[in-house]
Amino acid sequence: xxxxxxxxxxxxxxxxxxxxxxxxxxxxxxxxxxxxxxxxxxxxxxxxxxxxxxxxxxxxxxxxxxxxxxxxxxxxxxxxxxxxxxxxxxxxxxxxxxxxxxxxxxxxxxxxxxxxxxxxxxxxxxxxxxxxxxxxxxxxxxxxxxxxxxxxxxxxxxxxxxxxxxxxxxxxxxxxxxxxxxxxxxxxxxxxxxxxxxxxxxxxxxxxxxxxxxxxxxxxxxxxxxxxxxxxxxxxxxxxxxxxxxxxxxxxxxxxxxxxxxxxxxxxxxxxxxxxxxxxxxxxxxxxxxxxxxxxxxxxxxxxxxxxxxxxxxxxxxxx
Numbered sequence: 001x002x003x004x005x006x007x008x009x010x011x012x013x014x015x016x017x018x019x020x021x022x023x024x025x026x027x028x029x030x031x032x033x034x035x036x037x038x039x040x041x042x043x044x045x046x047x048x049x050x051x052x053x054x055x056x057x058x059x060x061x062x063x064x065x066x067x068x069x070x071x072x073x074x075x076x077x078x079x080x081x082x083x084x085x086x087x088x089x090x091x092x093x094x095x096x097x098x099x100x101x102x103x104x105x106x107x108x109x110x111x112x113x114x115x116x117x118x119x120x121x122x123x124x125x126x127x128x129x130x131x132x133x134x135x136x137x138x139x140x141x142x143x144x145x146x147x148x149x150x151x152x153x154x155x156x157x158x159x160x161x162x163x164x165x166x167x168x169x170x171x172x173x174x175x176x177x178x179x180x181x182x183x184x185x186x187x188x189x190x191x192x193x194x195x196x197x198x199x200x201x202x203x204x205x206x207x208x209x210x211x212x213x214x215x216x217x218x219x220x221x222x223x224x225x226x227x228x229x230x231x232x233x234x235x236x237x238x239x240x241x242x243x244x245x246x247x248x249x250x251x252x253x254x255x256x257x258x259x260x261x262x263x264x265x266x267x268x269x270x271x272x273x274x275x276x277x278x279x280x281x282x283x284x285x286x287x288x289x290x291x292x293x294x295x296x297x298x299x300x301x302x303x304x305x306x307x308x309x310x311x312x313x314x315x316x317x318x319x320x
Contacts, residue, residue, distance in 0.1 A: 004085030062305035114185035
């Protein structure tokens with residue numbers, strides 16, 4: 001069995017060496033072969049030179065470096081494309097995903113599971129962040145077409161057929177949590193204690209988390225558009241009811257000067273609703289715009305890793 005470890009990296013010069021040493025030490029007793037596929041997502045520090053040095057010393061290490069920062073979603077996709085293992089584990093380079101859990105993942109995979117997911121507890125998180133996350137997952141699971149579990153991230157093992165299925169999904173706007181849930185297959189989950197980041201800072205700012213949450217909301221359903229239709233119908237109904245009330249009052253009491261406050265509030269509220277709906281439609285149109293351009297998800301600047309199909313062709317040529 002060949003096990004592939006996919007590691008997206010962005011400005012990880014402070015920890016990438018320790019990560020490699022830790023992972024290779026943990027997998028030294030692995031019953032089979034393994035490779036580590038590092039994906040440098042356009043780092044601005046010395047991450048790429050360090051990866052080149054690691055690959056020169058360790059033939060099990062491969063790297064792919066982007067021409068610029070394309071984001072973690074693109075990095076994970078590139079890692080899956082270049083991973084040739086019978087099973088693939090995705091994990092972060094900051095050691096918040098404990099490498100010692102890989103053995104447990106492999107053992108569960110041997111029992112027939114196609115996805116083995118490590119779900120972190122929120123021990124040690126700020127109360128506000130925990131409550132916000134729970135509220136987000138509560139709300140989004142009532143809107144999207146797949147089930148998303150609080151604490152479940154990218155740290156998971158995927159079987160080869162699961163990886164191949166994911167690679168068949170070529171959409172440009174990718175939300176991997178939803179994609180992993182959408183492909184299905186036999187899945188199991190286990191919990192682990194939240195680990196502290198050993199070095200550096202988190203790349204996830206509040207703005208990035210907010211955009212990621214919106215991606216999850218819009219990527220797997222069209223319910224916001226349907227809600228816009230319902231809201232429009234409700235507003236029309238309210239408008240007709242209000243108009244009927246105005247006519248009734250005029251017939252009973254005669255025509256009076258319309259209320260300035262009522263008119264101002266109504267116009268302002270309707271203008272706000274229109275702007276929200278226009279922005280919502282614009283989000284979907286923008287996603288269609290990116291899809292139809294069919295641009296690649298990333299551009300590779302340097303690599304020592306061929307995609308598995310190319311490796312197979314190279315081996316066949318050598319046999320001849």
